[in-house]
Amino acid sequence: MIKTTRKSKREKEKEINFFEAFIKLQKHFFKDIKERLKRVKDPRHKSYIEYGSDVILFSVLMKNACGIYSMSNMIEQFNKDECIENIARVLGCELEELPHYDTINNFLCSLNPEEIEKIRDYMIRELFRKRSLESFRLLNKHWCIAVDATGLFSFSERHCEHCLKKEYKNKETGEIEKTVYYHKVLEAKMVVGDMVFSIATEFIENEDENVSKQDCEINAFKRLAAKLRKKYPRLPVGILGDSLYACEPVFEICSSNNWEYLIRFKEGRIKSVAREFNNIKGLEGKKTGDSTWINDIFYNQRVVILIET
Numbered sequence: 001m002i003k004t005t006r007k008s009k010r011e012k013e014k015e016i017n018f019f020e021a022f023i024k025l026q027k028h029f030f031k032d033i034k035e036r037l038k039r040v041k042d043p044r045h046k047s048y049i050e051y052g053s054d055v056i057l058f059s060v061l062m063k064n065a066c067g068i069y070s071m072s073n074m075i076e077q078f079n080k081d082e083c084i085e086n087i088a089r090v091l092g093c094e095l096e097e098l099p100h101y102d103t104i105n106n107f108l109c110s111l112n113p114e115e116i117e118k119i120r121d122y123m124i125r126e127l128f129r130k131r132s133l134e135s136f137r138l139l140n141k142h143w144c145i146a147v148d149a150t151g152l153f154s155f156s157e158r159h160c161e162h163c164l165k166k167e168y169k170n171k172e173t174g175e176i177e178k179t180v181y182y183h184k185v186l187e188a189k190m191v192v193g194d195m196v197f198s199i200a201t202e203f204i205e206n207e208d209e210n211v212s213k214q215d216c217e218i219n220a221f222k223r224l225a226a227k228l229r230k231k232y233p234r235l236p237v238g239i240l241g242d243s244l245y246a247c248e249p250v251f252e253i254c255s256s257n258n259w260e261y262l263i264r265f266k267e268g269r270i271k272s273v274a275r276e277f278n279n280i281k282g283l284e285g286k287k288t289g290d291s292t293w294i295n296d297i298f299y300n301q302r303v304v305i306l307i308e309t
């Protein structure tokens with residue numbers, strides 16, 4: 001095995017012309033993408049539009065494809081005649097300058113996220129249509145989709161009416177010492193070899209400030225699953241999740257959608273299953289290497305398989 005250090009990775013990346021590589025891929029897989037970038041529902045007032053949505057979104061796509069993390073860094077790196085000409089040539093338009101990052105940020109802030117989702121969906125459908133993802137099916141059947149939530153940002157004061165809220169209390173007095181307002185997103189990521197890409201997204205957020213029960217990851221999963229099912233009704237899905245997902249609502253959604261699931265198990269999450277496994281693993285457990293598994297564990301009228309590694 002060749003160990004890749006970060007430095008050698010960076011050196012190697014320098015040799016790649018990401019722009020050309022992206023254009024090659026785009027021509028082969030996503031012929032229609034330029035049109036789609038142009039057709040997004042532009043939230044801006046027509047009289048203020050200096051750069052088309054295609055120029056802005058394409059610049060951002062290139063930023064990400066080139067592994068540039070900040071907008072200001074992008075402008076610094078892209079604002080060269082050659083680069084501007086390349087982008088203009090690809091999009092078939094006249095360009096003297098690239099949009100300022102404030103212009104890009106303002107546009108992205110006002111754009112409905114669904115407009116970006118439509119472009120992502122188009123790209124994923126093209127990959128399925130061209131059968132480019134066939135070799136990544138588990139047991140030649142299911143595509144693994146990992147679900148997990150991640151924090152987006154947090155604030156010490158309320159930032160909007162949809163914020164989730166967490167109060168930290170003093171253990172002795174019970175007084176609230178600190179309140180944190182935060183936003184989270186639940187992502188469904190398709191696993192393709194050693195890469196993953198986002199296939200569906202659901203924000204975890206409250207409807208308003210006065211909700212009696214806050215939104216949570218499992219509720220967001222219910223919405224995410226409905227979205228995924230609507231977008232790809234016949235996709236053979238295998239859900240991968242951490243131990244939080246080992247619960248009846250998730251099992252129920254998966255069975256009714258004909259999805260398989262592979263979920264990490266923690267003893268505390270479903271005690272009856274843990275008890276049964278521990279009671280019979282010495283007698284009926286099958287072993288291979290360091291792993292022991294039991295095929296038929298009954299839980300809420302369903303049968304689960306538990307593997308201990």
Ligand SMILES: [Zn+2]
Pocket residue numbers: 158159160161162163164182183
């Ligand atoms: Zn907020």
